[in-house]
Amino acid sequence: xxxxxxxxxxxxxxxxxxxxxxxxxxxxxxxxxxxxxxxxxxxxxxxxxxxxxxxxxxxxxxxxxxxxxxxxxxxxxxxxxxxxxxxxxxxxxxxxxxxxxxxxxxxxxx
Amino acid sequence: xxxxxxxxxxxxxxxxxxxxxxxxxxxxxxxxxxxxxxxxxxxxxxxxxxxxxxxxxxxxxxxxxxxxxxxxxxxxxxxxxxxxxxxxxxxxxxxxxxxxxxxxxxxxxxxxxxxxxxxxxx
Numbered sequence: 767x768x769x770x771x772x773x774x775x776x777x778x779x780x781x782x783x784x785x786x787x788x789x790x791x792x793x794x795x796x797x798x799x800x801x802x803x804x805x806x807x808x809x810x811x812x813x814x815x816x817x818x819x820x821x822x823x824x825x826x827x828x829x830x831x832x833x834x835x836x837x838x839x840x841x842x843x844x845x846x847x848x849x850x851x852x853x854x855x856x857x858x859x860x861x862x863x864x865x866x867x868x869x870x871x872x873x874x875x876x
Numbered sequence: 877x878x879x880x881x882x883x884x885x886x887x888x889x890x891x892x893x894x895x896x897x898x899x900x901x902x903x904x905x906x907x908x909x910x911x912x913x914x915x916x917x918x919x920x921x922x923x924x925x926x927x928x929x930x931x932x933x934x935x936x937x938x939x940x941x942x943x944x945x946x947x948x949x950x951x952x953x954x955x956x957x958x959x960x961x962x963x964x965x966x967x968x969x970x971x972x973x974x975x976x977x978x979x980x981x982x983x984x985x986x987x988x989x990x991x992x993x994x995x996x997x998x
Contacts, residue, residue, distance in 0.1 A: 799982065799983055801983065801986060803921075803986075803988075810969075810971065810988045810989065810990050810991050811921070811971070811988050812988055813985045813986050813987075813988065816983060816984060816985040816986065817982060817983065817984070820985070822985050854920075856920065856921055858921075860976065860983070863909045863926055863928070863935075863975055863976050864911075864923060864926055864935055865911055865913065865923040865926070865973065865975070866923070867913075867920060867921045867922065867923065868920075869920050870920045870921070
């Protein structure tokens with residue numbers, strides 16, 4: 767078993783770039799795919815990044831995902847921040863087939 | 877269009893039972909493991925249960941083991957969660973979440989439904 771740790775909150779100004787990190791406690795981050803979900807207040811989550819770094823066509827290319835084996839972490843980077851990006855962001859990976867979630871990061875765009 | 881749609885939530889007293897359903901469409905349901913995930917009010921996402929693509933294996937979070945049962949009907953592209961002996965701390969929005977595709981061992985982009993709210997209260 768492993769845990770995924772995210773910072774509790776982050777804030778940045780519109781137009782800037784923000785990176786949200788997700789650190790895996792044991793085992794290699796590269797061993798299992800990482801997904802990223804966005805959850806706006808009062809709404810269900812939506813998938814913004816899947817399989818570490820892929821986006822569906824409806825997700826703006828301002829969103830990108832990566833993994834870094836040296837820090838054993840995954841990152842979600844959002845460039846050209848917009849107020850509509852304000853949301854909670856969750857990383858998720860797999861322990862076998864079981865889903866493991868990070869605790870979520872609240873992004874404030876002000 | 878790929879989608880999942882949960883149903884069956886409601887208000888129930890502690891100790892009672894509830895059965896959730898999740899209808900899916902737009903993907904080959906029988907090829908994917910499926911999960912239930914919940915979110916208590918103001919809290920993060922918590923994995924609850926997993927069933928393998930063919931229903932032969934089930935896994936549960938410790939907090940629900942022995943009380944909840946996950947099942948599926950591949951002929952109807954539907955996932956279920958039978959919840960017995962409900963407790964106040966089971967109160968949450970419940971989501972069905974697609975898992976890993978057995979044939980290529982990849983998850984793809986998970987579709988999320990609106991979830992179904994379960995409130996356990998006396």
